[in-house]
Amino acid sequence: MFLSLTLLLACEATSSVYTLHCDLGVPALQPATAPAGAVVVATARALTTVSDTSVRVGDQGATVTDVDRAACGDCDSCRQRNECTSCDDCDACAADCAPCVETVSFTVPLVADGPYGVTVTNIHGQSRPSTLTVGPVEPGDTGDSGDSGDSGDSGESGDSGDSGA
Numbered sequence: 001m002f003l004s005l006t007l008l009l010a011c012e013a014t015s016s017v018y019t020l021h022c023d024l025g026v027p028a029l030q031p032a033t034a035p036a037g038a039v040v041v042a043t044a045r046a047l048t049t050v051s052d053t054s055v056r057v058g059d060q061g062a063t064v065t066d067v068d069r070a071a072c073g074d075c076d077s078c079r080q081r082n083e084c085t086s087c088d089d090c091d092a093c094a095a096d097c098a099p100c101v102e103t104v105s106f107t108v109p110l111v112a113d114g115p116y117g118v119t120v121t122n123i124h125g126q127s128r129p130s131t132l133t134v135g136p137v138e139p140g141d142t143g144d145s146g147d148s149g150d151s152g153d154s155g156e157s158g159d160s161g162d163s164g165a
Contacts, residue, residue: 022046022087022125027104027118033133036110039065040132046086046124047102055106057132058116062106072100086124108134 027042034040047053047067055062075097084090090097104120113136117129 022085024120024122024125024127026128027120027130029118029130029132032131033135034108035136036108036134038108039105040108040118041103041105042118042120042130043101043103044120044127045102046122047104047120048122048124053104053120053122055104056117056119056121057106057109057134058111060109060111062109062118064104064106066103066105068101068103068105070101070103072097072102075100108132 024044024046027044030041030043031038042055047069050064050067053064053067055064075093078084078093078096079086079090082090082092084093111134113134115131115133118132119129120127
């Protein structure tokens with residue numbers, strides 16, 4: 001007696017190949033200097049969703065926290081009606097697209113201080129790099145280190161009296 005066991009495994013292997021066909025421009029970064037762990041907002045074009053967007057700071061991936069396409073609904077509708085792609089200039093939609101502002105927020109990865117190229121990539125394509133300077137927050141914005149002081153001669157806050165610290 002011959003026993004045959006046939007095991008049939010079926011996997012649906014759907015794959016899609018995307019061609020990067022769009023220059024997302026050079027992202028404008030706000031702020032342009034930030035410490036590791038800070039959130040930076042990059043303004044670019046042809047943005048999509050958080051799940052489709054990646055940001056790199058140098059060779060390190062950054063965590064994308066938000067993609068916002070404020071006031072882009074009319075632009076998207078006009079582009080669809082006029083059969084314009086997300087990447088092309090669409091003269092017919094210039095007025096509808098003027099108020100559209102596209103931003104991606106990301107967390108600066110743990111990298112050494114210094115300048116890094118930042119790129120944004122999604123299904124449409126990749127941006128050219130812009131420069132983010134990773135570094136500590138400059139003192140002076142907290143109010144603790146006054147420039148008109150003696151740069152800490154006494155070390156105590158009683159140099160000018162105890163007037164409401």
